[in-house]
Structures are given as C-alpha cells and as structure tokens.
Amino acid sequence: MSKAQENYDVIIVGSGAAGGMCALILAVNGVKVLMLEAGRNYDPVSETPMFQLPSEAPLRGGGTPEKPFGFYDATVDGGWRVPGEPYASAEDTNFLWWRARMLGGRTNHWGRISLRMGPYDFKPRSRDGLGFDWPMSYEDLAPYYDKTEALIGVYGSNEGLENTPNSSPGVLMPAPSPRVHELLAQKACRERLDIPVIPAHLAIMTERQDADRWPSELFPNNPLAQRVVGDSMRSRAACFWATPCGRGCSIKANFQSPTVLLPPALATGNLDIRTGAMVREVTVDTQGRATGVHYIDKRTRIDEHTSAKLVILAASACESARVLLNSTSSRFPDGLANGSGLVGKYLMDTVGAGVGGQFPALENMPPHNQDGASGMHLYMPWWLYKEQDAGRLDFARGYHVEFGGGRGMPGPGAFGGLEEYTNGAYGQRFKEEARRYYGSWLWFDGRGEMVPNEDSYCEIDPEGFDQWGIPTLKFHWKWSKHELNQARHMQHTFKDIIEAMGGKVTSTVHEDGADAIAAPGQIIHEVGGAIMGSDPKRSVLNQYCQSWEVPNLFVTDGACFVSNADKNPTLSILAIAWRASDYIVDQMTKGVFT
Amino acid sequence: MSEISRRTAIKVIAAAAAAPSVFGGCEPPEADPARPSSPSANPLAAGTASDPDLLEPIVPWERSLDEHELETLAALCDLIIPADDRSPAASTLGAHEFVDEWVSAPYEGMQKDKVLVRGGIVWLDAESARRFGAGKRFVDLTVAQRTEICDDICYQPDAKPEHKSAARFFDKIRDLTATAFYTTREGMKDLGYVGNTPLASWGPPPDEALRHVGLI
Numbered sequence: 082m083s084k085a086q087e088n089y090d091v092i093i094v095g096s097g098a099a100g101g102m103c104a105l106i107l108a109v110n111g112v113k114v115l116m117l118e119a120g121r122n123y124d125p126v127s128e129t130p131m132f133q134l135p136s137e138a139p140l141r142g143g144g145t146p147e148k149p150f151g152f153y154d155a156t157v158d159g160g161w162r163v164p165g166e167p168y169a170s171a172e173d174t175n176f177l178w179w180r181a182r183m184l185g186g187r188t189n190h191w192g193r194i195s196l197r198m199g200p201y202d203f204k205p206r207s208r209d210g211l212g213f214d215w216p217m218s219y220e221d222l223a224p225y226y227d228k229t230e231a232l233i234g235v236y237g238s239n240e241g242l243e244n245t246p247n248s249s250p251g252v253l254m255p256a257p258s259p260r261v262h263e264l265l266a267q268k269a270c271r272e273r274l275d276i277p278v279i280p281a282h283l284a285i286m287t288e289r290q291d292a293d294r295w296p297s298e299l300f301p302n303n304p305l306a307q308r309v310v311g312d313s314m315r316s317r318a319a320c321f322w323a324t325p326c327g328r329g330c331s332i333k334a335n336f337q338s339p340t341v342l343l344p345p346a347l348a349t350g351n352l353d354i355r356t357g358a359m360v361r362e363v364t365v366d367t368q369g370r371a372t373g374v375h376y377i378d379k380r381t382r383i384d385e386h387t388s389a390k391l392v393i394l395a396a397s398a399c400e401s402a403r404v405l406l407n408s409t410s411s412r413f414p415d416g417l418a419n420g421s422g423l424v425g426k427y428l429m430d431t432v433g434a435g436v437g438g439q440f441p442a443l444e445n446m447p448p449h450n451q452d453g454a455s456g457m458h459l460y461m462p463w464w465l466y467k468e469q470d471a472g473r474l475d476f477a478r479g480y481h482v483e484f485g486g487g488r489g490m491p492g493p494g495a496f497g498g499l500e501e502y503t504n505g506a507y508g509q510r511f512k513e514e515a516r517r518y519y520g521s522w523l524w525f526d527g528r529g530e531m532v533p534n535e536d537s538y539c540e541i542d543p544e545g546f547d548q549w550g551i552p553t554l555k556f557h558w559k560w561s562k563h564e565l566n567q568a569r570h571m572q573h574t575f576k577d578i579i580e581a582m583g584g585k586v587t588s589t590v591h592e593d594g595a596d597a598i599a600a601p602g603q604i605i606h607e608v609g610g611a612i613m614g615s616d617p618k619r620s621v622l623n624q625y626c627q628s629w630e631v632p633n634l635f636v637t638d639g640a641c642f643v644s645n646a647d648k649n650p651t652l653s654i655l656a657i658a659w660r661a662s663d664y665i666v667d668q669m670t671k672g673v674f675t
Numbered sequence: 676m677s678e679i680s681r682r683t684a685i686k687v688i689a690a691a692a693a694a695p696s697v698f699g700g701c702e703p704p705e706a707d708p709a710r711p712s713s714p715s716a717n718p719l720a721a722g723t724a725s726d727p728d729l730l731e732p733i734v735p736w737e738r739s740l741d742e743h744e745l746e747t748l749a750a751l752c753d754l755i756i757p758a759d760d761r762s763p764a765a766s767t768l769g770a771h772e773f774v775d776e777w778v779s780a781p782y783e784g785m786q787k788d789k790v791l792v793r794g795g796i797v798w799l800d801a802e803s804a805r806r807f808g809a810g811k812r813f814v815d816l817t818v819a820q821r822t823e824i825c826d827d828i829c830y831q832p833d834a835k836p837e838h839k840s841a842a843r844f845f846d847k848i849r850d851l852t853a854t855a856f857y858t859t860r861e862g863m864k865d866l867g868y869v870g871n872t873p874l875a876s877w878g879p880p881p882d883e884a885l886r887h888v889g890l891i
Binding site for chain 2 (some may be wrong): 130134135136138139142145153157159162168233258264265321324328354381446451491493494496500501504505506508512
C-alpha cells in the first residue's frame, strides 16, 4: 500500500505508454514519483483470458457498447464511452474518443504496431509547405527509438526503404515467417503492382530478451536500473504463437505498460501509484509554477490535492489538453500553458479506409496453424514518394497498408454472408461450403497521415460536466481534401491488390473519399492538442515536452505531436517520453526544479 | 456442469462493497496484497458490463424465449447444421440456446432480431399447418416436410414476394447458428482450425499449403 510519502519530486498523470515510460526512467534515476491513474488497478498476468473460446463469452465474444472490441478485449470501463464520463461533438462532427480506465491505459489492448517516424516525417512543412515541422529531427530521436525497441521488444527487419528507417543492428527481434496469404499478397504486389510488402514491426517478442546485454547498454553506470530492468526482462517469455494480443498477455510477450514498464519502476522503490485518481487540474503558485494537482478520489468522491516539484501530464492527448484547459486561475484565465491559445488545437487522427476481398486460391486450404503472432507479419509501407514529388497524386503525405484474415480462430459472425456465396446453402451442403470458404477472406486497411488544420480541435464544453464534477470536452472536426482524396486512393489500391491476387472485392469501393474515411477518432491514433515547437507563440511545448510558460510542467503523451505520420504513434510516444525524461533528470541533477 | 450450462447460468450481479483495491506502494502489481482477487471485486467497477470478469464469464440478462420456441429453433438449427461424421448437429452445441441469448440481449439490434425471430417461428408453424394440415407445427413435421418449407426461404434473392420476410428470418437463424456452432471447440475442429495452442517455435507454412496457392 501507499507509504505516507509526502515529498514527491514528480507527479505523473496517467500510466500508459507515456506515463509508464516517464515513471520508469525517473524512478531508476532516483526521482521520487507519484503516479495518478484514473482507472482501476489491472494485472495482465492474472486477469488475461488467454485461451478462452468465444463460446465461453456472452454473445460469443462479440462487441457491445460496453465492450466495443469484443468481450475479451483488454479494455476496462472504456471504449467509445466511459460510464459517467461523457463528451460532446459539435454539429457535423462525430468524433469518437476511445479511453480505457485501467492501469496501463490503452497499452493493454493496442495493435502493437511499432513503426518509426522517418526523416521526412519530422520536417513535413519543409517538404510540402503544409502543417508544421517538428523542433527535432529524426537523428535526435533515433537513439531513443533504438533504446525503446530494445527495452520493450519489437520484431521486424531492416529493409532500407525510403523514409522507413532501419533500427541499429541487433535491436530488432527476428520477424516471424509470413502466413500463406501474406506471401500471396507479397508475390502479387511485387510482380504486378510494384508495391513493397515487408515484415511488419510489432511490439511482440519472438525470442527472449538478452537480459545480460541490454540493461547495461540501456542504462550504463546505473546499477539500480540494470537490476530492475534485468529482472523484468528475465520475467518475460517469448511469444508462444497463440491467443490474440488485444486480450493482453499473461506471459508478458508483448508490450503493455503494466507488464513491461511499471513493474521495474515499482521495484526501484521510487514509485507510488494511486489508482482511481481522476485528475481535474494542475495548481500553480503566485510565480506561475506548477505546485501539484487536484484529483477526485473515485472511492470517496472527494477532491484531493497532492504536491510535487514537477508535474507531467501523460493522460492521453485529449485528456491532457482537458486538464490544461481546466487549470484556470486569475493568472491563467484561459487554462495553463495556453498563452499561445493552442491548447486543444490541431488534433489529428489517422486516415483510415478499408476494402475486403474473397480469394478462390485460399478456398479449401490444407489445415494448418495460422495464428502466428496474432498481429500481421507483413505490411506495405508507403511507396509512392516519387509520384507524389512529381505531382501525380491529389493529396499530401502517405499511408501504409495493414492486412489480415485467413484461418484465424472463428469468431462471432463467422460465415455470415455465406448465403450469397452459396445461393442459400443449408444442411450438409452448408457444412461443406463453410469448410471450403473458411479462411478465404482478407481485409486491407489503409493507415494514412492527416495534415493538421484549424478546424479540428477540442475545447471545454460550457454545458458539460462528468460524474466527478469535472468540465468535459467538446470536439470539432473537419477533414481536408488531402485526407478525403487519400482515403479514395487507398480504396483503389486495395481493389488493385485484391484483383492482382485473383480475388473478388467484397465491399464497396467508394469514389468519394468522404464515404470511405473512418470517423475521426475511430482509428484511435488521436494526437496533438499541445503541440511542441521552437516558437513559444506558435506552440505549447518545447522539444522536451516542457511547457514554455510553466517550466516545471511537461506533457509527454501524444498531445505533443506536431504531425501524425502514417506510423502508428505509440512507439514514438514511448521514445519521446524517454527523451523528455532524460532531460528532466538532467535538469534535476543541475538543481533546476527545486 | 457442461460448458454451455455453466456459461449461460443466469447470475445476479451483486454490487460488491469490497475494501479499496488500490495499490500504491513499493511492490509490483502482482505482488501487492491489496490487489483484487478478481476484477469484479474492485469497488471502482464492480461487476458492471464494462468491467466483466473475463475468466469466469456470465450472461447477465434473462433469457426470454419459451419452451416451444426453443424446440422449434433446435429443429431449425439442426436442419441448417446437421450431424455428420465430422461434427455433431448444431443444437447439440446449444445453437438454439445461443439464439435465445442473442435475442434476449438488451441492445437495439438484438431487440429488433427478437421481433424477427419470434415472428419467424409463428410463421413457420402457420406455414406448417397450411401445407401439411391443421394443427401441424414445424416440430411435428418430418425432416422432408421441414426441408420443403425451408427450400422456399433459404435464399433471399430467389424467395417469392410472400416469402421475403421468412427468408430474412431464415438467414438470421443461419448466421446465428453458424456463429454458435463454429465458435465452439467442435465447430473449430470441423473447419480444421488448429490454432489456440502454444507452440515452441513458428515456421513457414507447410509445403502443401504453398503448393495449394501456387507459391511452389
């Protein structure tokens, strides 16, 4: 239980990718940390339904409003809605805000796709005049990508493709052999479409971590860090090629904050965690420095205050923006760290669109195990750089392609739609048709970059209030032609791939990108809202996630993102949080935050 | 108890008033004595459907179909997925009970399906009487007689105008039967799904699979 430890150096709000990483790096460096998590305690080792069948769950495990990604999904008290914690959208906006009220937040159920942003992705404005450049370069973050990948365990390969960076030698774990449908797609794309299909990078361990090598390489001259990280690495097993990662992983083979970051952080003795603590605002003193936070204790429903020398918000992009906007005072009437007026602004999600196909070549496949690493083994990185440079595309920025299907575990909806393939088969013929068609469907999804715009933002809803008495968010959203045209382009690409593989398209290929694009927030890659930059008038944070106005206040989650490259954000959040934490430790060592 | 009856046992969710489960100390989560023994023991989220016990799942709503409706569904499910030398009939694996669970769920889509399913069962009985004599219900028919009716409603595009709604009902039951059947161990075995089992290593697909798609 919580020791009566009063004098914390740092308060961290949130326990997911950013909060977990900051907690670990600070704690191994002797910083006394209090972490506040709005959800409940959660232990993947004892709570994960690893081998349970859909038939053991209500509705065969299918999604419901309370569990949108299915019964077994590792999301507690969350999804698109959180009981008692509403949000609003402006007219003509249907923003979907995914939250998880649990230790580790969304790192428990995420897709584990771990792609580095490339050199172009840090300087988008310099390349095409749109959006903003980051105040750092790929070279600044590259060492932290290496360290993060080695710490959490990521499989993949180094292909040396444009703007698709290699990791340093020995950092990545071996990529798993592709499944048969992945090989089929690779062949068709290579021979007929000139689209690269290469090993995906996922935060799943295909072998055990080298616990004798990495702790000393990651944390030189830090015996405490080496001990706790070494012990943590030794406690993790390699993937055993079964069970969906989205349920969590009781053998700790994939990355979740509560299995990979928090146990070693706690083992230092420098971290306390308070769950059920819903932060409302950051408090400041007369000099305008952060003094601590107000939070609602969800058990007692009483407003509490706790103090520290430094506050880190890592509550997720929109939640951190909400805390800043709710931190009003006579000195900061428009919210804290908001002199630029940009808190809540430039929200970005990922452009998503998909097309399905059915493949005669995959029918009657000889039975064999296709579970693999649960996620994809291959993917298509963005490849049309030259066409874009030549002005042959009607949108800026790129997308990558994720695809899957095949002979996975049958779930709810298995063989829905077989009517049309079989002219209404039932009886013995239905069983035979099911055996024939099983595993012959694939789905292709684009994940593309959205250009930040003035019309996509969140603000405090003047009429909103959650059950903890905290003012809620209202979202505004507009796609530009870049996103809509990109979504249309995705759909045509997928149609081409499906047909090149000898398949038939099974879903609508929309000519209007507005009909194809996923709702804002639906891809759950929302970032921005407290962007970093090099000019205090045009950004909220500096490159170390430090508030320009309140130097002992940091925002280390996705809120700091300046752009939202087609590389899924979690790996970058982890690397940026580690870099910010190193900066905090360095400043503390110099006696800055006393 | 069998897997099905245990799973579908209706349990009343008690609002737990257990001690605070927060841990906050120097121990890793798995070693903390105050950690809840199960997620539902946590007072922050006790037993709600947004934080269910994933290891001991329950269906928290009451079933609503009556005995005759279940009997009729069992007959229909078995007509859709009969027993053969590879796997049992759908009702053996509780497909009709799953339809009951589905249409009894408190969600909008399922409530609509409930109207369709209950109406469809009445239609089946009425059609049985029309074709095979007053007083005959679907469950009283021979398999050949049942098939005669279902042949008219098994494919929506070809169904006569007066059979369109019944065909929609039939397709709903076919989908729910398939979901119920193929998500069980027996149904997965029937398809040749051989995963969900730990492996020491992961290798390329077998040659016969590569040959099947022309990759070798």
